[in-house]
Amino acid sequence: MSEQLGPYRLLSRLGAGGFGEVHLALDTEGRTVAVKILHPHVAADDAALTRLAREVETMRRVRGPRVAEVLxxxxDGERPYLVTRYVQGKPLSAVTVPVADLRLLASGLAEALSAMHEAGVTHRDLKPANVMMADGEPVVIDFGIALALDSLSVTASGAVIGTPGYLAPELLEGREAGIEADVFSFGATLAYAATGREPYGKGPASAVAYRVVHHEPDLDGVPEWLAPLLRECLARDPAARPTAARICAVLGATPAPRGSHPRNPSSGTARPPVLVADPHAEPTREWQPGGRRNVDLERALHREKVRRRWVIGSGLFVSLLAAAAREPLPEVSLFLLSAFALAIVADVGVALVSRRPFKNRRMVADLATIAGTGALWFGLSTFFSPMTLAIFAGTALVAGVVFLMSA
Incomplete structure (x- = not known):
């Protein structure tokens, strides 16, 4: 039985990390989202929650197809949580490496890095486990959370604020770190994706951290077009690392629009904008779907494609059955065709009186399917025997059942 958390209906547990447990959920409009419920020891830290609440306002400004937006x-409740766009796929840490399309991964991660830094957000925990691969394309998740929850009481309670081997040397040494630390993590993540090996080897966390600070990364096997850039990204000196904009330029990626967020002129580090309390400002909980228009449109388009395939497949199967029954059972044949046509016409009528997207396209496609089903029925019954058509129909039915079970 599903659980209700605020306005969200939790469907299934997706996993857990250092800061919380992630659930697949539905919002009030039936859209899938990812809900991260903070662990009790994190929720008990008032200072960490206050800092996270402040940072969420900035994190919500990160937009782009390569990041899982904070929604x-x-x-302030007993079970604090964050809601982000749900990304269906596997983390980079769970897919086969080296990855097949390294250029696509590199450019996608560069675009995500640019989107975060231009919005004034530092990820602080960029690593293969926080890069979801959706249809071969990367989407970065959990940005900003590690930085916002980097407090003594939270870390003392066992939360992990980073993974040695992907954390920049300045973080491991306790020095001040900015967006340059993300560039280091970007380089380490790509090195892993390109070689299938951890760039600073495996072993105890202390040993890996020592190699990060004192040794050069293992880049054997990285393609020549990528290796020079990764060496720059993995430089021990933060000032020697390239910016996200330069990485995008080298990889031919599309950088985020510039100039919308202030920067510290002395260091070039992106800083979160100063937030002033405004009684008329939009509260964090009342997120508006305007920024998700493209995502919702893509989902509606995907649902329409799936529906169209079902309609066409059903028309093919009905035409086979009706053609097989035309000679021995003509009444059954006509009944199948009529029932199918009436069902499709009824669906078209519902679409016309509702506000569903693509209703005109749906009407044309459905009417064409009805006509095509009738034409196919006539052709099949004319050129094939009932026995042959019955075998075809049985084969199609078995294939459909097997497909549904495997899906």
């Missing part, structure tokens, strides 16, 4: 947050 909502509720941090």
């Amino acid at each position: 909502d947050a509720s941090l």
Whole structure:
């Protein structure tokens, strides 16, 4: 039985990390989202929650197809949680490496890095486990959370604020770190994806951290077009690392629009904008779907494609059955065709009186399917025997059942 958390209906547990447990959920409009419920020891830290609430306002400004946008947050209840776009796929740490399309991965991660830094957000924990591969393309998740929850009481309770081998040397040494640390993590993540090996080897966390600070990374096997860039990204000196904009230029990626967020002129580090309390400002919990228009449109388009395939497949199967029954059972044949046509016409009528997207396209496609089903029925019954058509129909039925079970 599903559980209700605020306005979200939790469907299934997706996994857990250092800061919380992630659930697949539905929002009030039936859209899938990812809900991260903070662990009790994190939720008990008032200072960490206050800092996270402040940072969420900045994190919500990160937009782009390569990042899982923060949509909502509720941090004042018994079970504080964050809500992000749900990304269906596997983390980079769980896919086969070296990855097949390294250029696509590199450019996608560069675009995500640019989107975060231009919005004034530092990820702080970029690593293969936080890069979801959706249809071969990367989407970065959990940005900003590690930085916002980097407090003494939270880390003392066992939360992990980073993974040695992907954390920059300045973080491991306790020095001040900015967006340059993300560039280091970007380089380490790509090195892993290109070689299938950890760039600083495996072993105890202390040993890996020592190699990060004192040794050069293992880049054997990295393609020549990528190796020079990764060497720059993995430089021990933060000032020697390239910016996200330069990485995008080298890889031919599309950088985020510039100039919308202030920067510190002395260091070039992106800083979160100063937030002033405004009684008329949009509260964090009342997120507006305007920024998700493209995502919702893509989902609606995907649902329409799936529906169209079902309609066409059903028309093919009905035409086979009706053609097989035309000679021995003509009444059954006509009944099948009529029932199919009436069902499609009824669906077209519902679409016309509703506000569903693509209703005109749906009407044309459905009417064409009805006509095509009738034409196919006539052709099949004319050129094939009932026995042959019955065998075809049985084969199609078995194939459909097997497909549904495997899906």
